[in-house]
Amino acid sequence: MDEFIEGWTARHGATRDQLLPLLHAVQEEAGYVQDAVVPLIARALNLSRADVHGVVTFYHDFRRTPAGRHVVKLCRAESCQARGGAAIEAAAAQRLGVAMGETRGDGAVSLEPVYCLGLCAVGPNALVDGRPMARIDTAALDRIAAEVAA
Amino acid sequence: MKIYVSRDMASVALGADDVAQAFADAGCEVIRTGSRGLFSIEPLVEVETADGRIGYGPVGPWDVAAVLDGSHPNRLGPVDQLSFFAGQQRFTFARCGVIDPVSLTDYAAKDGWKGLDAARALAPQAVVDAVKASGLRGRGGAGFPTGIKWQTVLDAPGAQKYIVCNADEGDSGTFADRMLMEGDPYCLIEGMAIAAHAVGGTQGYIYIRSEYPFAIYTMRLAIERAAHLIAPFTLEVREGAGAYVCGEETALLDSIEGKRGQVRAKPPLPALKGLFGQPTVINNVLSLAAVPFILAEGAEAYAAVGFGRSRGTMPVQLAGNVRHGGLYEIGFGITLGELVNDIGGGTANGRPVRAVQVGGPLGAYFPPSMFHLPFDYESFAAAGGLIGHAGITVFDDSVDMAHMARFAMEFCAAESCGKCTPCRIGSTRGVEIVDRIMAARPTPPSVMPAKAGISLPEGGAEEKRDPSLRWDDGGLSKALYSRSPARIDTSLDAQTTLLRDLCDTMKYGSLCALGGFTPYPVLSALDYFPEDFGATAPIKEAAE
Numbered sequence: 001m002d003e004f005i006e007g008w009t010a011r012h013g014a015t016r017d018q019l020l021p022l023l024h025a026v027q028e029e030a031g032y033v034q035d036a037v038v039p040l041i042a043r044a045l046n047l048s049r050a051d052v053h054g055v056v057t058f059y060h061d062f063r064r065t066p067a068g069r070h071v072v073k074l075c076r077a078e079s080c081q082a083r084g085g086a087a088i089e090a091a092a093a094q095r096l097g098v099a100m101g102e103t104r105g106d107g108a109v110s111l112e113p114v115y116c117l118g119l120c121a122v123g124p125n126a127l128v129d130g131r132p133m134a135r136i137d138t139a140a141l142d143r144i145a146a147e148v149a150a
Numbered sequence: 151m152k153i154y155v156s157r158d159m160a161s162v163a164l165g166a167d168d169v170a171q172a173f174a175d176a177g178c179e180v181i182r183t184g185s186r187g188l189f190s191i192e193p194l195v196e197v198e199t200a201d202g203r204i205g206y207g208p209v210g211p212w213d214v215a216a217v218l219d220g221s222h223p224n225r226l227g228p229v230d231q232l233s234f235f236a237g238q239q240r241f242t243f244a245r246c247g248v249i250d251p252v253s254l255t256d257y258a259a260k261d262g263w264k265g266l267d268a269a270r271a272l273a274p275q276a277v278v279d280a281v282k283a284s285g286l287r288g289r290g291g292a293g294f295p296t297g298i299k300w301q302t303v304l305d306a307p308g309a310q311k312y313i314v315c316n317a318d319e320g321d322s323g324t325f326a327d328r329m330l331m332e333g334d335p336y337c338l339i340e341g342m343a344i345a346a347h348a349v350g351g352t353q354g355y356i357y358i359r360s361e362y363p364f365a366i367y368t369m370r371l372a373i374e375r376a377a378h379l380i381a382p383f384t385l386e387v388r389e390g391a392g393a394y395v396c397g398e399e400t401a402l403l404d405s406i407e408g409k410r411g412q413v414r415a416k417p418p419l420p421a422l423k424g425l426f427g428q429p430t431v432i433n434n435v436l437s438l439a440a441v442p443f444i445l446a447e448g449a450e451a452y453a454a455v456g457f458g459r460s461r462g463t464m465p466v467q468l469a470g471n472v473r474h475g476g477l478y479e480i481g482f483g484i485t486l487g488e489l490v491n492d493i494g495g496g497t498a499n500g501r502p503v504r505a506v507q508v509g510g511p512l513g514a515y516f517p518p519s520m521f522h523l524p525f526d527y528e529s530f531a532a533a534g535g536l537i538g539h540a541g542i543t544v545f546d547d548s549v550d551m552a553h554m555a556r557f558a559m560e561f562c563a564a565e566s567c568g569k570c571t572p573c574r575i576g577s578t579r580g581v582e583i584v585d586r587i588m589a590a591r592p593t594p595p596s597v598m599p600a601k602a603g604i605s606l607p608e609g610g611a612e613e614k615r616d617p618s619l620r621w622d623d624g625g626l627s628k629a630l631y632s633r634s635p636a637r638i639d640t641s642l643d644a645q646t647t648l649l650r651d652l653c654d655t656m657k658y659g660s661l662c663a664l665g666g667f668t669p670y671p672v673l674s675a676l677d678y679f680p681e682d683f684g685a686t687a688p689i690k691e692a693a694e
Contacts, residue, residue: 016409017407017408018408019409020388020389020406021389023391024389024391055410058393058410058411058567059390059392059411061360061390062391077561078470078510078511078554078557079543082470082543082544082549083498114361115564115565116320116324116361117361117362118319118325118328118362119159119163119325120322120323120325120467120469120475120541120543121325121467121469121470121475122163122192122475123470127361132162133163134163134164
């Protein structure tokens with residue numbers, strides 16, 4: 001990881017404002033921002049470890065533990081609720097065998113809340129491994145569950 | 151044969167990629183556009199014919215043959231002649247859904263860069279004057295006059311000035327920023343370049359939320375292609391990281407600087423000490439994207455439409471449980487009822503409309519009895535709400551408004567930056583109070599019949615909250631004996647009084663709009679839908 005960070009800062013600079021882009025890059029590379037990387041990032045950008053830790057923990061996007069092999073982000077915001085989102089949320093947890101906000105024991109899937117994907121006229125919506133899906137119903141959940149099981 | 155298929159994230163979520171692939175496989179030349187903005191006809195394909203572009207939608211990949219021979223039952227004819235589009239005034243979204251978003255040729259052919267050329271022929275002060283004359287106000291929600299903000303930055307001394315675009319569109323029910331960035335990114339780039347010329351900025355940032363991967367991709371590509379046209383001005387996309395509060399302008403600036411997205415105390419204004427402590431123009435996507443039209447067509451043309459002090463057009467977004475959801479750009483002054491019933495066509499499932507939330511998670515809930523409200527900053531403020539980013543989320547009669555009030559508090563608790571106490575602590579206490587109310591109310595009104603009788607007098611929620619009622623029967627002090635749980639008065643009256651008191655503290659004591667506006671959905675739900683909170687007598691009397 002040290003090499004990766006060095007290479008990245010050589011290309012993009014090592015100023016403080018590069019912290020979020022670097023954290024995104026680290027997460028893209030490793031899947032999560034593990035605690036052991038925090039001191040390396042702090043050194044690379046000349047920040048304190050506490051400072052970097054504070055930023056990592058502030059933003060919902062940064063993971064400190066690995067995600068499941070599949071990530072299902074389900075919208076919980078008002079527009080999706082108006083279209084039956086709460087029932088879909090419960091059904092998704094049941095079909096995928098994992099509670100909202102958790103990763104399943106076997107590491108196959110993470111079910112995460114997201115507050116609005118901007119597809120508000122065609123909800124309930126989800127991002128399944130980065131792929132947007134609209135009008136989620138129980139049939140769509142079955143397809144997602146099958147994808148996860150495969 | 152030329153076929154146009156949207157690559158907007160919503161269209162793709164509905165299956166547009168498969169449709170586009172099917173047409174490509176059939177030997178058609180497929181051009182990917184942004185979305186026209188009506189999602190009940192997506193995935194939409196448009197076929198270029200001698201009579202113009204003929205739309206078909208919704209269609210699936212299995213419909214290729216029927217579309218190509220013109221026999222498909224979902225033939226819509228020319229899309230811009232559909233009633234949903236014919237009534238619009240598309241100043242900002244004129245090109246969205248029509249052109250290939252990242253084609254410089256397409257953009258230039260549809261009046262692109264005309265505004266920037268006009269601006270560069272003028273002195274900076276003249277550009278600022280044009281924006282002032284247009285009456286353009288901040289489309290992010292606050293409604294602050296854009297020209298005055300620019301004037302402050304122009305007059306501010308500073309070696310380096312920045313142009314920052316707030317594309318952290320986190321409000322549920324809003325998607326206009328996303329659609330514009332995906333469907334007409336050069337329009338935003340042009341607007342930012344005009345702002346740079348007007349105030350003497352040389353570097354710009356577009357802060358886009360990470361939930362919008364398509365917009366991030368499109369904007370980065372567009373910036374790369376347009377770099378030579380906007381030079382010496384340079385632009386960069388910065389990706390958010392899932393913090394709603396970063397849509398607040400000072401939190402956004404801190405986030406770009408690589409810090410926790412915490413709100414700054416104002417003053418100093420960002421216009422004087424903004425990004426990296428330098429004078430900064432920070433505007434919403436829609437504000438900046440309105441500027442090319444103003445410079446190209448003249449401030450008078452923009453100011454000619456509108457209502458009262460709200461000039462120009464607003465891209466209204468119809469969302470939630472609505473039959474014809476999508477983007478409807480129209481001059482201010484159209485009523486809420488026209489938008490929801492006439493244009494939106496009521497709910498998608500045919501049930502009666504019970505409530506609409508206008509302006510995202512921090513906007514008020516209005517019942518149909520308030521549908522006479524004209525879409526205008528001042529009218530909504532007077533009615534105890536806000537137009538915000540002009541998202542309208544429609545709910546049918548199965549909605550439990552106490553649950554929605556709880557959600558508003560829960561959302562605030564999840565997204566609070568933690569800097570000020572009313573927001574950080576108050577939101578959690580708010581969830582607890584609504585929980586107690588929900589536990590104490592007689593029956594959960596899971597399905598309410600549409601009640602015509604709950605209409606309220608005109609004049610707004612402010613008047614109805616008679617302060618003398620907050621202290622009746624000492625409910626507040628009883629509800630506050632929290633050291634010993636057994637002594638808390640969990641009656642509806644006491645808890646409702648406590649909720650109103652908490653909302654008052656949050657509204658006036660919070661540092662920014664997150665904690666300050668969370669009371670809007672909570673109190674409007676309480677005022678307009680008291681029966682969902684146990685229909686306590688004092689509130690009903692107060693309302694009548």
